[in-house]
Amino acid sequence: MEKLRKSLRFLKNNGLKVKLGKNIRNTYGYLAGTDIERLEDFHCMIADPTIKAIFFAKGGYGTGRLASCIDYELISKNPKIIWGYSDITYLHTAIRQSTNLVTFHGPMLESDVARDDFDHLSKDMFNQLFKRTTLRYSEKIAALNVLVEGKASGKLVGGNLSLLTSTLGTPYEIDVKGNILLIEDVNEEPYRVDSMLNQLKYANKLTKANGIIVGDFANTEPKRSPSLQMEEVFQHYFSSLTCPVMTGFKIGHCLPHFAVPLGAQTTMNTENKLVTIEPGVI
Structure with a gap:
């Protein structure tokens, strides 16, 4: 819990009051508690009017195990900031497509914020939650x-590739049309990565x-x-597309970690x- 305590200090130093989920210390095999326990914490935080943001x-x-049991109407009636990435990609996708709300693909508390090398740019990305901020990503970053x-x-839209692939054929299949x-x-x-991009290709997601x-x-x-190199894999699947494609963004399991609002209007040139x-915050 020391990493969690360290990350909570970061939130408090930004003027936030912190409330932990009742089941945050629970485990169930390779899960952070049973599905019922995790849903209970999530729904309680959504319903609580004093809570303005949920940080994973x-x-x-x-998280994919929870998608069919989430009360999306409750989320629609109680919109708030939802922040995380990686496995949270499944929740981002399901929530956005069920409620049309913006959620945030950003650094995790224990995994990232608690790191000794958590950098200034990654810290500054939390500022977009406190005031309207138009984000601009250029080669000044990487x-x-x-x-x-x-x-x-x-x-x-999107996030973690393996999670996006796992949505295919489900009610929460990632919708990329026009996005x-x-x-x-x-x-x-x-x-x-070749296998997952091939699956997205056959599912007509890339085109x-x-x-x-x-990222x-x-x-x-x-x-x-x-072995093929990753750049060769990207070249194979993307070079024949008619839409613009850029690689190298510091978005994901990296530092700096450029946090972005999923569902927000975006332009690329x-x-x-x-x-x-x-x-992402109005």
Whole structure:
């Protein structure tokens, strides 16, 4: 719990009052408590009018198990900030598509905020929750690579690639039509990313997107030889698309971690390598 306590100090130093979920210390096998316990905490926080934002402590696995039991009408009637990434991608997708609300793809408390090397840019990304902020991502943050040139606009959707792939064929299947698709992942070798992108391709997700933003793919070096490199995998699936595609964004399991509002109107322009995202907080 020391990492959690450290991250809570960060929230308190930003002027926030903190309330922990009743079941936050629970475990159930590889899950952070049973589905009933996790849903209870989530629904209680949604229903509590004194709670303005929900920050997830860490990812891993298991949010997809909750999707069919979530009270989306309750969320619609009690809109609030929902912040996290990685495994939270399933919740982001299900909530946005069921309620049309914006949620935030941003650093986790235990996994990121508690790190000794949690950097200033990542910390500053929380400021978008306190005032209307138009985000601009350019090469001032990190070098970007253009795979397909062009301009595009649409709502920003997506997140962790493996979680997005797991939504296919379910009631919560990611809807990319007319949107800007964001993908990122961690600990996946090129052949695994190849497999997931192939599945998105056959599900017609790549061709329906208005644009594609490729975030960070951390710890994805091939462990077998011979192997394609990740850049070759991206080139194979994206180079023939007609929508703009850029790679290299520091969004995902990385530092700095550029937090973004999913569901917010977004424009991308490969000519000046600029992505502009409208405020997630009104």
